[in-house]
Structures are given as structure tokens and as C-alpha cells.
Amino acid sequence: MNRISICTLASIILFSIAAQKLAAQSKPVEKELQELMLKFQAIGLNVAVVKSGKIIYQHAFGLKSREAGTSLAMNNLFRIASISKSFSATAIMQLVESGKVSLDADFGELIGFRLRNPKFPQTPITLRMVLSHTSSINDSQGYFNFDIINPEKNPDWEKCYDAYEPGKGYAYCNLNFNMAGAVIEKLSGERFDRYIQNHILRPLQIKGGYNIDSLDKNLFTTLYEFDSVSRKFLAAPPHIARVQKRSAPTFRGITHQYFLQPEE
Numbered sequence: 001m002n003r004i005s006i007c008t009l010a011s012i013i014l015f016s017i018a019a020q021k022l023a024a025q026s027k028p029v030e031k032e033l034q035e036l037m038l039k040f041q042a043i044g045l046n047v048a049v050v051k052s053g054k055i056i057y058q059h060a061f062g063l064k065s066r067e068a069g070t071s072l073a074m075n076n077l078f079r080i081a082s083i084s085k086s087f088s089a090t091a092i093m094q095l096v097e098s099g100k101v102s103l104d105a106d107f108g109e110l111i112g113f114r115l116r117n118p119k120f121p122q123t124p125i126t127l128r129m130v131l132s133h134t135s136s137i138n139d140s141q142g143y144f145n146f147d148i149i150n151p152e153k154n155p156d157w158e159k160c161y162d163a164y165e166p167g168k169g170y171a172y173c174n175l176n177f178n179m180a181g182a183v184i185e186k187l188s189g190e191r192f193d194r195y196i197q198n199h200i201l202r203p204l205q206i207k208g209g210y211n212i213d214s215l216d217k218n219l220f221t222t223l224y225e226f227d228s229v230s231r232k233f234l235a236a237p238p239h240i241a242r243v244q245k246r247s248a249p250t251f252r253g254i255t256h257q258y259f260l261q262p263e264e
Contacts (some may be wrong), residue, residue, distance in 0.1 A: 026057055037062060043224050043233060044072040051191070065237065066220045076221045077208060084210070087196050089131055091184045094199060100187045104209040110183045113150045117161040125166045127183070132174045135155045136166045143175035146182070 037045055044062035048055050064070040095101050101110070106124045108115030115125050117136045117223050131137040137149065147153035149160040162171055181192045188195050193210035201208060209215055224233035 002092075006026055017108055018060050026059070030059065030061075033061060041233060044221065046072060046076070046078070048074075048075060059068050066224070066233075067222070072221065075207075075219060077215060078218045078221050082174070087200055088177050088180050088184065091188075092127065092131060092180060095184065095187050101127065101183070103131070107179070110186070111146070111179050113152065115149070117166055118158045119161065119163060120165045123166050129167050130180055132166050132170075133168050133172050133176060135173065135176055136162045136164055136169060136171070136230055137175055138162050138171055143173075143178050146179060149175065182196075
């Protein structure tokens with residue numbers, strides 16, 4: 001047996017030992033996760049452990065669809081809802097780093113209409129405030145249409161603001177990030193979903209996106225909501241922001257996203 005064969009055999013043995021050790025270590029954890037799923041009546045769970053930039057463990061538990069009895073797989077896509085705001089924030093920071101915008105820019109100038117809390121008309125609402133939910137803007141009038149906060153379009157626009165001065169309070173607000181998505185389109189010249197795909201997801205080799213028409217719907221995982229009356233998990237209605245097929249930017253943000261599976 002030559003040296004190359006010996007080295008190859010040794011590598012295989014070491015890899016096998018490491019794999020067996022990892023499998024042995026993961027069994028108690030898997031048992032605990034299964035017990036937690038049973039306790040909370042969880043339908044399905046995907047787990048991945050990343051170390052030194054590599055996935056060292058991954059496992060799918062439970063069902064993709066309880067109605068169909070389909071087992072969950074690691075390549076299934078979950079709707080991550082507002083967790084996707086972190087991708088909008090990353091996109092903004094990329095534009096900040098490239099010198100296209102400042103975090104302290106007047107957001108009204110970016111969005112294209114006057115944006116001022118009527119109780120504090122002299123206080124500019126900045127991009128930084130919008131990203132950090134300190135803008136004093138709220139979702140009371142909805143958040144899928146910018147006309148609700150545009151003084152020229154909605155006579156009740158003042159209701160979109162809370163009573164605290166911008167920058168001096170905190171209130172979680174979806175409208176903040178829908179408007180931030182529109183700013184991403186305006187500054188980059190790319191449609192929002194395409195910018196995220198081209199500049200974040202694809203470079204990170206992550207499968208997913210904001211445009212469901214570009215994704216394999218057979219991989220979508222059914223989401224469930226707990227019904228306090230029946231004390232059961234019921235399939236949640238789809239909450240999907242569809243994207244019109246245009247070559248030019250649509251200048252509107254989207255807060256919810258189907259996601260995600262790292263590419264092998």
C-alpha cells in the first residue's frame with residue numbers, strides 16, 4: 001500500500017470517527033427538540049448548526065403539511081415574515097457604504113413627499129429613525145399604501161404619527177420598512193426583490209426571495225397559527241406580496257418574504 005492510499009484511508013477513518021461522534025452528540029439534542037415540539041404541539045422544525053462558516057449539522061423534524069401528511073425536508077421554504085426586515089436594513093447599509101445615501105438624510109426627501117410629525121414639525125425624520133423604529137410613524141392607517149401618510153393624498157395623514165418626538169421614542173412599525181424598500185429601489189435603480197437577490201441572497205448562496213413567482217411553490221411550508229378557541233394549530237392564510245413583472249423599478253417596498261435554504 002503506497003503513501004497516498006494510506007493517507008486516504010486515514011482520512012476516511014478520521015472522517016468516519018468524527019461523523020459518528022457528531023451523531024452521538026446530536027441524539028440527546030434531537031430527543032430534547034422532539035420533546036419540546038410535543039410540549040408546544042409544533043408541526044415542524046428545521047435545525048441547522050453552523051460552525052466556522054460551515055453547516056456541521058442539519059435535520060428536519062415533523063411535517064411540512066399536516067393536512068397532506070408530508071414530512072418536512074431541509075430544502076423546504078419558510079415564510080419568515082418580518083425577520084426579512086433585516087435584509088432591507090442590510091440593503092440600506094450597502095447603499096450607505098457606497099456613498100449613495102446618509103443615515104441622517106431627511107427621509108421625506110428620499111421618499112418624495114413631506115414627512116413630518118405634525119406635533120413636532122421642526123424635527124426631521126431621518127433614515128436612521130425609520131430603520132430603528134424611532135420615527136414616531138405608526139401602522140394605524142395600514143402599511144401597504146404610501147398615500148396614507150402623504151399629506152397631499154390622505155386627509156387623515158396625521159393619524160400615522162404617535163405623540164412622541166421623532167428620535168426620542170420607540171414603536172415597531174411596518175410602514176417604516178415598506179418605505180425603506182421604496183428608497184432602496186429609488187437609489188439603486190433596481191426592483192426591490194431583484195436588489196435583494198442580486199446583492200445579498202445570491203452572493204451568500206441562499207435560496208429564497210421576495211418574489212414568490214421566482215420560487216418553487218412545491219417547496220413552500222404550510223404555516224400554522226394557534227387558535228385559542230379550539231386550542232389547535234390551524235393553517236394560516238397566505239400572506240404574500242406579489243411582484244408585478246416590470247423591467248423598471250416599481251418604487252414600493254415589501255416586508256414579507258419566502259425564504260430560505262443555504263445552497264450546498
